[in-house]
Amino acid sequence: MSPGVNWRLNMDKRGQTTAMGVSELVEGYPVVSAPFGQALVTAGQRNEKILGLTADLGKYTDILPFAEVFPERFFNVGMAEQNLIGIAAGLARTGFIPFCTTYCVFATRRAYDFIAIGCALSRTNVKIIAGLPGLTTGYGGTHQGIEDLALMRAIPNLTVIDPCDATEIAQATAAIAEYDGPVYMRLLRARVPVVLDPATYRFKIGKARLLRDGTEVVLLSTGLMTQRTLEAAVELARQGLSAAVLHVSTLKPFDRETVLSVLERVPCVVVAENHATTGGLASAVADAAIDAGLPLRMKRIGIPDEFCECGSLPHLAQRYKMDTPSIVAAVHAVLAGKPFSPAPVT
Amino acid sequence: MIETHPCHPALPLDIPHLQRVAQRLRRHMLTMAAGKGQGYIGQGLGVADIMAALYFHEMKYDPQNPAWEDRDRFILSTGHYSIALWAALVEIGVLPEDELTQYGADGSRLEMSTLDSTPGVEMTGGSLGHGLGQGVGMALGLRLAKKTSRVFVELSDGELQEGSTWEAAMAAAHFKLDSLVAIIDCNGIQADGPMVLNMEPVAEKWRAFGWRTTEIDGNDITQIVGALHAARSASGQPNAIVARTVPGKGVPCIERCEKAHFLNLTHIDWNVARRELEAQHG
CATH class of the missing domain: 3.40.50.970 (Thiamin diphosphate (ThDP)-binding fold, Pyr/PP domains)
Known part of the structure; x- marks a missing residue:
């Protein structure tokens, strides 16, 4: 699938990332x-x-x-x-x-x-x-x-x-x-x-929001990765898979109640964050699941335990498996019980 | 010579009175250190005269309402000097005297390093290099709120090694915070002993950073008060008072201790210490 991302405005004429470019721009x-x-x-x-x-x-x-x-x-x-x-x-x-x-x-x-x-x-x-x-x-x-x-x-x-x-x-x-x-x-x-509809979305400190319901897998994400989990959910639906998208924008205090209530219903999750896979959202989810004694099948999308390369943003997203196709691939891996490594392909 | 305080016109300058206050502060510190048997008594005794001049002459302060929004602020950046602050807050009536024996005890609010949960403490100190930056913020905030309150920040010579102190010094001069007074306690010791990194010439550094700077004997109340008075006028510059102090000042048996950051005082005869203190000040 096409992730539908237009990175051109992040890049100069040579296709390199400009230092002071926009954070991200999603076409459409x-x-x-x-x-x-x-x-x-x-x-x-x-x-x-x-x-x-x-x-x-x-x-x-x-x-x-x-x-x-x-x-x-x-x-x-x-x-x-x-x-x-x-x-x-x-x-x-x-x-x-x-x-x-x-x-x-x-x-x-x-x-x-x-x-x-x-x-x-x-x-x-x-x-x-x-x-x-x-x-x-x-x-x-x-x-x-x-x-x-x-x-x-x-x-x-x-x-x-x-x-x-x-x-x-x-x-x-x-x-x-x-x-x-x-x-x-x-x-x-x-x-x-603008990904979330300002007419209907309501941010509250400490509150996770279920943006899309689903029955087979939960895409649990924070920050700009929620733009991509929403896109992945659309692609998964096209493939016949029902994916919920739970957006956890407040990392702390962590909304354990909402997260656990969704995961108890669908204990199969891909966590996606624009951050190292250690110490951020995936760790918070794992902590909550362990404390609650909830067995989970879980894959992590995020930055591996290394300093990242310089480069254009689409290159980096692909390199570190943080783009939308990688989220879709992680869902297939978690459903099949197969490994999905956040480590970059070298 | 009688001078009056611009904020407390009725409060005349009485040097002998301030010297007696400083002696009482030292007495309180001995009570605390004797109870704990250890602590930062050297530093505390060293700044007793400065504390007396601030809380009992220079600062606009209401002990009945230590959160009064028009008060002058005193930031003890070296939180481990808490023994000096507790003494001043007890003497001025913010804290009860019978708590002195609780210094450093489990559950006590008279911690060996300050926490701002204790009444009268403007900032949690202890991690050095925080005081001046927060003092700059307070002085800026008070000016924005159109208050005449001043901000006094105590720093130590060792603390000048923290780069954040100089970040704050640059900003204070840039923002022309003449209501800010930094009092740098130069006692020549830091955690590992005598100054491990030479900070001299201290006063020249502050002048170079754009501060109106004066250097005094920090154990001479007349000089302390003179420097504080000189810092009152609006000059468009923040004020630095480089105060040379003697650790353990006023109690010879503690003055003679090794010039150490943290003193284990099990060998001190506290009756002797008290007699020495009374003999020093009469």
């Missing part, structure tokens, strides 16, 4: 420009305590719409991620609601102690919005946030969200602005596809 879907920035402006108009901060990545994390509307409430602290989070924690202690933007790799690798102590331990009302999750950049190991969800999930008190599309980013931004506590949210930036 409408797009919204900077859904996070737009939603933050709306939240900022409702609540004057909301501030915008960035560490020299304002242009590339969609926060400039906020900076343009509220210049006096926007602070660029320079290339200093520890200080970005530290200043945000201090601002939160004086009653403000700072939204900080940088990339996943910089927030989690460089500022980990500051998130753990300054935000999570003290429950300060800091929102960390992190771009370039997983394989949404072709810049390789320095820029691809492959283990950020694992790092953030391990911190007590922190809420961790990986939105699917423009609809969810807008709704999640509004929700976390209302929520009193520290949040780490992954960002899809620039022209972001």
Whole structure:
């Protein structure tokens, strides 16, 4: 099948990934420009305590719409991620609601102690919005946030969200602005596809959503991988297989109740995440199943235990078996009881 | 010389009174350390004069309401100096004196490293290099909220080795946070003993980062108060006070201890220590 993905806008004339390209563009879907920035402006108009901060990545994390509307409430602290989070924690202690933007790799690798102590331990009302999750950049190991969800999930008190599309980013931004506590949210930036219907989809912190019901296999996914699990479900239906799609955008707190209720009914699952297969959604699902004593047949779609290559996004998705055809292949493997390795074909 | 506080016009400057307060803070610290038999008493005694000057002269603070939103903030970035903060909070009336014996005990809120769940603690310290960044955020937030409150951040010389401190120092100067005062306790020790990495010249570093900087004897109340007063005026620059202190100051038997980060005090005769303290200050 064709995954129906048009990557051209991510690439320059030579077919290489542009550094500052869009997170992802899926043909056939409408797009919204900077859904996070737009939603933050709306939240900022409702609540004057909301501030915008960035560490020299304002242009590339969609926060400039906020900076343009509220210049006096926007602070660029320079290339200093520890200080970005530290200043945000201090601002939160004086009653403000700072939204900080940088990339996943910089927030989690460089500022980990500051998130753990300054935000999570003290429950300060800091929102960390992190771009370039997983394989949404072709810049390789320095820029691809492959283990950020694992790092953030391990911190007590922190809420961790990986939105699917423009609809969810807008709704999640509004929700976390209302929520009193520290949040780490992954960002899809620039022209972001609308996959979930804004008229019917309702994001709620800590709530998984069954987007499509099915009886033979569950496609359980987070972040932009839900775009692909929805496509895979369509392809599987064409092949005569009934696949449910359960979207778990809040990694923490993890919606065990909903996940287990679906898996008890259909204990055969392919978990797909734009992240390492260790420590993220697949691990959370496995933990929940083990704790509940629920036997599962499960395959994992995600990044193997290695730093990824540089390259164009379609190349990377194929290379690391994270594209839609790989999800379909994993479903056939799990139904047949055959191995499906997330490791790349070398 | 009588000076008044801009926020507390009725509060005159009384150096002998502040010296007596500092002595009481040291007495509280001896009570805590004697109960625990170990701890960061050297550092605590070293900053007792600074704590007295801040809480009993310079800061706008209501002990009846330690969460008062117009208060000045004091951040103890070196959370392991908690013994000094507990002494000040007891002396000013935020915490009850009978809790002093609970320092470091199981279940006590007077932890050996600060947690912000204890009343009067503005920030959880202990992981060094956090205080100045959060202080910058607080000063920025208070300015945005149009408050006149000031922010005092205690740092240590060892802590200057944390790069995050300098990230925050750059930002404070950039944002012209003249309501921010960093007090750098230069006592010459860090976890592995005497300074393992030379931080001198400390004052020149702060000046180079754009801070209005002064260097004082951090155990001389007159000098401390003078530096705090000098930092009051709006200058468009954050303020750094490089305070040279003596670990164990005021209690010779502790001053004579090895210059160590963490003291095991089983050999200390606490009656002797108390007598020494009273003899020092009369």
